[in-house]
Each structure stands twice: as C-alpha cells, then as structure tokens.
Amino acid sequence: MQGVFRPSQLRKTNGIRRRPMHIERLTRSSTARYRDLMLQAHTHESDAFISTHAERVLLPIEWWETRIADTRGSSITFGAFAEDALIGSAGIKFEARERERHKATLFGMYVLPQHRGGGVGRGLVQAVLDCAKEHEHIAVIQLALIEGNLSAQHHYESCGFETYAVEPMALRMETGYRPLIHMWQRLR
Numbered sequence: 001m002q003g004v005f006r007p008s009q010l011r012k013t014n015g016i017r018r019r020p021m022h023i024e025r026l027t028r029s030s031t032a033r034y035r036d037l038m039l040q041a042h043t044h045e046s047d048a049f050i051s052t053h054a055e056r057v058l059l060p061i062e063w064w065e066t067r068i069a070d071t072r073g074s075s076i077t078f079g080a081f082a083e084d085a086l087i088g089s090a091g092i093k094f095e096a097r098e099r100e101r102h103k104a105t106l107f108g109m110y111v112l113p114q115h116r117g118g119g120v121g122r123g124l125v126q127a128v129l130d131c132a133k134e135h136e137h138i139a140v141i142q143l144a145l146i147e148g149n150l151s152a153q154h155h156y157e158s159c160g161f162e163t164y165a166v167e168p169m170a171l172r173m174e175t176g177y178r179p180l181i182h183m184w185q186r187l188r
C-alpha cells in the first residue's frame with residue numbers, strides 16, 4: 001500500500017545541495033537501525049520526547065519490532081533514508097476502541113541533526129498523512145509535543161497541524177513540570 005516517496009529535488013540549504021533521499025515504510029529488518037536512531041534521539045534531545053532513554057534502552061527488541069510494524073496493525077513506522085542510512089523516522093498509531101477508531105496519532109518524529117532543514121521532516125509527516133488518508137475510517141490525526149520545542153511546533157504548524165489544547169503539568173521533568181501541547185489535523 002504505502003509507496004516509496006522520492007522528493008524529486010530537495011531544497012537547497014545554505015547553498016549546499018542535499019543528497020536525494022527517500023521515505024519508505026519500515027519493516028522488521030530495520031528494527032536494530034530504528035532502535036539505534038531513536039536511542040540517539042532520546043540521548044541527545046531528551047527534552048523533545050516524553051519517554052526517557054533510560055526507559056527505552058531497557059525495552060526488549062520485540063517492543064521495537066511492534067513499534068515498527070505491529071502484526072495486529074496498531075502502528076506503522078516510516079523511515080527516511082539517505083543512500084542506505086536511516087536518517088529520520090515518524091510513525092502512526094491507530095486506536096483499537098470502536099469509538100476512537102476515527103483517530104490516529106503521529107509519534108516518534110525525529111531527523112538526525114545533520115539532515116535537518118532540507119525537507120526530511122516534512123516528507124515524513126506527509127508519509128504519515130498519506131497513510132492515514134488511505135485508511136478510510138481515519139478522520140483526525142493528533143500529536144503531542146513538549147511546550148518550548150519551538151522548532152517542532154513550527155514544523156507541525158507548517159505541515160497543517162493546529163493546537164487544540166495545552167495540558168498543564170503534563171510531565172514532571174528534572175527541571176520541573178512542563179505542559180504538553182496537543183495538536184490535530186482534520187483529514188476528512
């Protein structure tokens with residue numbers, strides 16, 4: 001179903017032409033690479049994620065396999081590749097309960113720092129949105145980000161998401177309580 005996305009030409013950033021990249025649905029054969037990428041994200045940008053590196057590093061490989069491609073269909077993850085290297089990812093999670101089946105959640109949005117600013121994040125969000133639209137019962141896609149993550153907030157706004165709620169004291173971090181910003185986009 002989900003095809004391979006090949007932005008014909010990535011934007012020029014600071015005069016440097018980025019290498020072509022492509023986005024595809026990850027399979028279980030990418031589990032180790034996906035785990036490495038996300039553990040790197042949790043190590044270097046822990047302020048951007050709700051889960052901590054300490055929590056994630058302890059999870060068994062089966063958890064990561066399910067995250068990538070749940071056999072029951074509850075989640076799908078897309079990867080951005082430059083050549084053969086996994087440089088970013090984003091996933092979509094579906095709801096099981098009948099009264100929530102019209103909603104999906106975007107999760108695990110990450111692009112390696114050296115590949116940012118060239119459209120990789122936008123391509124990943126587009127892959128998630130296209131996937132959601134292919135599921136006719138999905139009417140709404142949601143996500144949550146930690147308040148203060150302005151680059152991610154701008155990124156999501158630029159991709160069509162709007163804030164619908166700010167949850168005070170949503171997280172207790174080393175530096176104190178932090179709100180979560182909840183965003184959504186109506187698909188149909």
Ligand SMILES: CC(C)(COP(=O)(O)OP(=O)(O)OC[C@H]1O[C@@H](n2cnc3c(N)ncnc32)[C@H](O)[C@@H]1OP(=O)(O)O)[C@@H](O)C(=O)NCCC(=O)NCCS
Nearest residue numbers: 048110111116117118119120121122145151152154155158
């Ligand atoms: C947020 C993130 C995924 C964006 O990836 P990216 O590949 O740099 O994004 P793109 O190049 O596709 O840019 C998409 C849009 O986001 C905007 N954007 C990206 N980085 C930005 C920044 N630092 N400040 C302001 N806007 C930014 C771009 O300007 C662009 O919008 P525009 O076309 O209207 O100008 C990336 O910065 C990242 O991985 N951050 C760390 C992890 C994170 O915060 N994840 C989100 C958790 S909720």
